Amino acid sequence: MEKINNVTEFIFLGLSQNLEVEEVCFVVFSFFYTVILLGNLLIMLTIYVGNLYKYPMYFFLNYLSFVDICYSSVIAPKMLVDLLAKSKTISYAGCMLQLFAGHFFGCTExxxxxxxxxxxYVAICKLLYYVTIMDQERCNKMLLGTWVVGFLHSIIQVALVVQLPFCGPSEIDHYFCDxxxxxxxxxxDTYVVGVVVTANSGAITLGSFVILLTSYTIILVPLRKQSAEGRRKALSTCGSHIAVVIIFFGPCTFMYMRPDTTFSEDKMVxxxxxxxxxxxxxxxxxLRNAEVKNAMKKLGGWKFFWKANYK
Incomplete structure (x- = not known):
């Protein structure tokens, strides 16, 4: 059957149809997006100036901050413009590009x-072999792997969508293309496509969550036998990462590990x-990492030195 596609653009219904609510959302999310850009750029600058990128933890943290900037920038600028616009439209090509980029950076993260x-896990459970296991070459390969898998995942998602016919309506009950x-x-009928999409996203989310859960179970269970100081050091090392995992995987699990359905709560999630x-x-x-805070202090001193000598 020949594909019929009469839709050249989509219309977002947005976060709300209330003008006052949208104006408040514009102010709040403008602040949030500014914090995202400045905060993550500061992390990247701190790691670079503090020469921390030689350590695997900060090497990956640097790219996590970069991906956070890219991921939010795929969605936030368009959302902010639409909050003040009467017509919230996006072209078909723009929608597919946003869908691809959102899944690419989200999966990579x-x-x-x-x-x-x-x-x-290696740093705590295999400390004597840490330098050998997590050398720069292996870190580079792991990082490349995250980008490759993210690309393959997003290509599959977009390929499943672009082969579908769209002949109207064109209103998306969301504020971005997902x-x-x-x-x-x-x-x-999109039943088969929906199953494949859910299986694709669900396998990545569930598989990663199982690996994370296994890693931290292996890390935390033996801590009961260690001293209070040993437990404190290990928990401080993992605490930041555990917090980030929880606040990221919770909403992702709700959104992508379920059948092809939509709920009214989806937009807020x-x-x-x-x-x-x-x-x-x-x-x-x-706030939870002493080395990052110390590097930021050095960054402040570097800025002072720069201003004092290069006015």
């Missing part, structure tokens, strides 16, 4: 968090993992 959990809301608009989590990441890692 999931695997970077998984690799960081493995790094913590698989489940877009599938609702296809003028054909999506706000949490697309805007709130990237904003909290730099705060969590900064």
């Amino acid at each position: 999931i695997f970077i968090l998984t690799v960081m959990a493995y790094d913590r 698989v489940h809301p877009v599938l609702k608009l296809a003028c054909t 999506a706000v949490f993992y697309t805007i709130v989590t990237p904003m909290l990441n730099p705060l969590i890692y900064t």
